[in-house]
Amino acid sequence: MIACVRLPALPVLAAVRQDPGLRGRPLVVGENAGRTVIAASIQARSRGVVPGMSLTHAEQCCPDAIVQPVDQVGTARVRQLLLRTLYRLTPEVEVSDAGYAFIDLRGSTWRWPDRDVLLETIDGRIRALLPARPALGLGATLFVSRLAADRAQPGAPRLVDDPASFLEPLPISCLPLDDEQREYVELLGLRTLGDLRRIPRVAFRRQFGLRALRLHDLAWGIDPRVIPPWRPPSRIEESTPLDPPLEDMEALQFVVRSLADRVGELLAAGGLGAREIVIRLDLDGSPPHRESVRYAYPLTTGQDLFDRIRGRLKRVRPAAPLERITLSVRHVEPAYVRQPGLLLRRDGLVEMLADAIGRLQEESRPELIQRVMVIADATPVPDRRYRLRPVTDSP
């Protein structure tokens, strides 16, 4: 089941967030260079303003419209806010600037057995986040859920259990038709999705071509598109100045431990794990020193992160006293419940073993643990055909 959340277009939401006084007013967000409408509030749309029309035309349709330039940064922020909020339900989320957010709920049924509670939760979270009331639609596919959302009212979700009868009376304009197809459909006198469905698939293909078969499928509620999992592009970083500059690497361990704990807290708050951490040491009067520590799988707790950082720091011999230390997470992934003994990597090692190898190599040197590589096309002498190479971290 896929939920579709219908909201005002994101540029409109960004403008209203910036100036709450605009809420409920006929707002038109345009692009100045092309003088075209990018998005319009419900009030402006009800007067005939549609995205893509010229700003002059929009002003004629709605003389009291408030025209604002598009705020790209604000729009991106609204998109990120929405994705982050919905990401707490499932990683399979997608947001379009037109104001539709899709959530694939198929993996969430065990967590949210009661659908009504889930819908209320989505509604509540979005209302707490943005100055708008969302309308929710539920359907088996992206297409059906979006049409359901279009026909839902805020506070009254529309659930489509039987897509065939739901789609039957809907106008043909619901389909993503190009100009030529629209013209042809009108010529054939097809007004509803039901009309289109009555044309046999083979005949439809003959008339409209192979690529247009997708329209026929959509009219039947068949939509193979899936929502790819979203990854939060977060930058997690913790830093602390060392005053007076520190020379004792042992003492640094304590500072790093507390930094790792803080990074761990930030990760845990976002339900995230780190795959790589960069340690930056700012030195007194010398260029900064960087070390990168990679993990076999996403780690979240400060203790786990610190275990590997400690080994690396033991080997660092800074050229000058340290003025500042910074830990930044480079690769962030959704954290998962660690069952290392069960996870088998592509190289045949269980995760726990891979992690132990990484830790040992970190603390001494990569050559401590090696694996034989057979170079099949090398000269058949033992020192050419067989090579020992450090076991690498990447699976």
Add this chain to the structure above:
Amino acid sequence: MPDRLQQALTVLETRFGSAAPRPAEPRHAVRSSGIPELDALTGIGGWPVGRLSLLAGENGSGKRTIAQRHVALASQEGATVYVDFRARLDPEFMHRLGACFERLLIVRPKTIKEGMEAARVLARAGAGSVCLDVPRDAKGLDAELPHLLHRAQDAECSLLLVHDAEVEDVIRYYASVIVRVERRRWAFHADGDLAGIEVEAAVLKNRMATPGRRARWLLEYPRPR
């Protein structure tokens, strides 16, 4: 066990001490050595899991061939560690023995302590079998062994120690099985090339089965694959 039988056993134990009859030991978990003659010799079907086994013998006695056969077999079943203190492991012969290189981890430590720590961490992380190929002068091995043994017991990992020199008493104490190997003669192919060696092995110590058994067999060197 019925109460009356238990009472009778208690009486016998009071009178005869360790000579009194006692229940048989439960079957012990083992990993095959890859050599049927040796599996039979240990009395339990291979090297015991969670315990230390010791393979001793002079240079050229065939003990490393025996150990590496076990390592090759174990690598086919799961992650296996070869702690190569002497940095002399021959990958080509491991290949001929059918080792799975994906799962064979070769540890090349600079010190005994480093090698033993790596073995301990890897045993704990899930390696099924650890083979320690120690140098003649293995100072500090006795101090590190109990820690490794403790991990191996918890992690159900089999430990095999290969040693050239005369074994110290402490190591003898920790080992559950001690097998001493001697070369009896070289064996040759019809074309005159080396085919293997005839070895004679004796179980000097065995905590799981009767010690003192001896066996002699032809230990063949594997042909190129």
Add this chain to the structure above:
Amino acid sequence: MTELLDPARRIRVRLDEHGRPTHLESAAGWQPVTRVLDRWRIDCDWWLNRIAREYWRVLLDDDLALECYCDQLTEQWFVQRVYD
């Protein structure tokens, strides 16, 4: 099994009139080659880092089996494998 010496260790060898090794020098002094088990030649990679070796598998003093080679380019002898 065998121990691989990587890199191979240089040794001194005494040869007979046919160029066959008769004695090898070890820590214990000169030891006689009691049996030549096998010999073969490898000459390849001539276009890049050429390898030209004559390998000898020998039994030393009836006690130790070794694999050694003579590098044909430098005429130096090396021991590469020791059987255990």
